[in-house]
Amino acid sequence: MNKIIPIGKIEEGMILSEPILNQFSQILIPSGVLLTDFHKTMLARWHITYVSVIIEDSDEVSAYSEDDYQIAYNYVLSKLLWVPSFAIENDLLKATTIYYLNNKNKFPELKELLNLVKEEK
Amino acid sequence: MKTLDTIVDSIREFPTLPSIYLQLNEAMSNPDVNINYITKIIENDTASVSKLLKLANSPIFGFRNRVSSVHQSIIYLGIEEVKNLLLSLKIISVFHNHTTNINLITPKDFWEHSIATGVIARFIGSSIGISNSGTLFLGGILHNIGRLMFYITLQNEYGKVIELHINEKYSLNDAERKVFGISSPIAGEMLAQKWKLPIQLIDIIKYHNHGTSNDKINLNVAAVHIADIVAILLGFGSDGRKFVQQPNKIVWEQLNLNEEFFTSNINKFASEIQDHISIILGSD
Numbered sequence: 001m002n003k004i005i006p007i008g009k010i011e012e013g014m015i016l017s018e019p020i021l022n023q024f025s026q027i028l029i030p031s032g033v034l035l036t037d038f039h040k041t042m043l044a045r046w047h048i049t050y051v052s053v054i055i056e057d058s059d060e061v062s063a064y065s066e067d068d069y070q071i072a073y074n075y076v077l078s079k080l081l082w083v084p085s086f087a088i089e090n091d092l093l094k095a096t097t098i099y100y101l102n103n104k105n106k107f108p109e110l111k112e113l114l115n116l117v118k119e120e121k
Numbered sequence: 122m123k124t125l126d127t128i129v130d131s132i133r134e135f136p137t138l139p140s141i142y143l144q145l146n147e148a149m150s151n152p153d154v155n156i157n158y159i160t161k162i163i164e165n166d167t168a169s170v171s172k173l174l175k176l177a178n179s180p181i182f183g184f185r186n187r188v189s190s191v192h193q194s195i196i197y198l199g200i201e202e203v204k205n206l207l208l209s210l211k212i213i214s215v216f217h218n219h220t221t222n223i224n225l226i227t228p229k230d231f232w233e234h235s236i237a238t239g240v241i242a243r244f245i246g247s248s249i250g251i252s253n254s255g256t257l258f259l260g261g262i263l264h265n266i267g268r269l270m271f272y273i274t275l276q277n278e279y280g281k282v283i284e285l286h287i288n289e290k291y292s293l294n295d296a297e298r299k300v301f302g303i304s305s306p307i308a309g310e311m312l313a314q315k316w317k318l319p320i321q322l323i324d325i326i327k328y329h330n331h332g333t334s335n336d337k338i339n340l341n342v343a344a345v346h347i348a349d350i351v352a353i354l355l356g357f358g359s360d361g362r363k364f365v366q367q368p369n370k371i372v373w374e375q376l377n378l379n380e381e382f383f384t385s386n387i388n389k390f391a392s393e394i395q396d397h398i399s400i401i402l403g404s405d
Contacts, residue, residue: 082366
């Protein structure tokens with residue numbers, strides 16, 4: 001998945017997903033390049049503030065156990081007074097569930113629920 | 122208990138729109154106005170300039186070159202977009218210091234929710250080809266202005282609304298109607314009319330909860346309707362809602378979003394929202 005990040009957040013080894021172009025659309029850094037601190041310095045010198053990089057898909061459903069996903073999904077459902085009935089609503093619920101799992105610290109109730117289940121096992 | 126009349130009175134006493142917005146509107150209504158004159162008006166508002174430039178450099182606009190002056194921001198973004206961004210910044214700075222203590226909703230919570238709604242509405246707008254996505258961002262910022270007015274002027278009474286919402290599962294709008302005789306979108310509409318906001322914004326404020334305006338298709342209203350729900354769901358700030366309502370079915374049909382729209386964009390939303398929150402609510 002591609003993500004746009006400020007150049008301050010570039011870490012060595014991240015892969016550039018879109019080329020860096022100058023104002024004449026000439027390629028300064030092609031896509032697919034492994035970024036290094038050298039690139040970071042050059043980007044800053046060119047006054048480029050954001051780049052698009054490939055982020056490992058750690059946030060895909062498969063990154064979480066079925067149990068964890070189900071718990072998070074039910075937790076999200078508990079915030080609704082309805083059940084998703086269209087494909088786009090299911091997609092919204094799925095995206096929200098993944099977002100909650102990726103940001104557990106923002107949702108302490110969910111974090112606690114997941115820990116409880118882990119302890120029970 | 123305050124009545125409808127007192128609410129109407131408080132609308133009358135509510136702050137007017139920031140003068141820079143009025144100055145810009147006036148300047149833009151003159152066909153001979155030049156960009157240097159407009160630049161000067163904006164530059165006089167030194168408090169907003171640095172935030173404006175930071176927003177102009179946000180990846181949401183996708184400029185390869187850095188926008189480093191007000192003049193450039195007008196050329197790159199267009200005067201309408203700049204005006205909308207400025208109004209967003211000014212409204213938030215005017216109201217941010219009004220304290221509210223209803224059920225722990227802080228001004229920070231309130232504005233985080235509004236900013237998140239604005240950012241998501243803009244994304245939805247761009248994905249379906251709405252050209253005035255600046256209106257959508259400002260619409261997101263302003264959509265709950267009626268509720269903010271209730272928080273500020275009816276602090277003590279608003280607790281009852283929240284109680285009905287949590288215990289009886291009333292929607293906040295229904296609870297407001299029951300307690301005050303008027304819901305916040307309608308109070309917001311009255312305020313927006315007093316402010317002489319453009320009709321697109323008035324529609325968003327009045328109808329964002331339904332998602333359609335008088336059952337007619339209105340893509341601006343539809344985008345903010347969905348964005349509002351998504352912002353609550355993702356937990357960016359709060360406007361007091363503990364439960365998220367079901368989106369209007371007709372709105373999904375109108376917007377016709379790709380079936381993987383949310384799973385493919387959720388991280389982009391989150392990082393843009395976070396950036397906007399730090400720029401707009403940050404101390405600089």
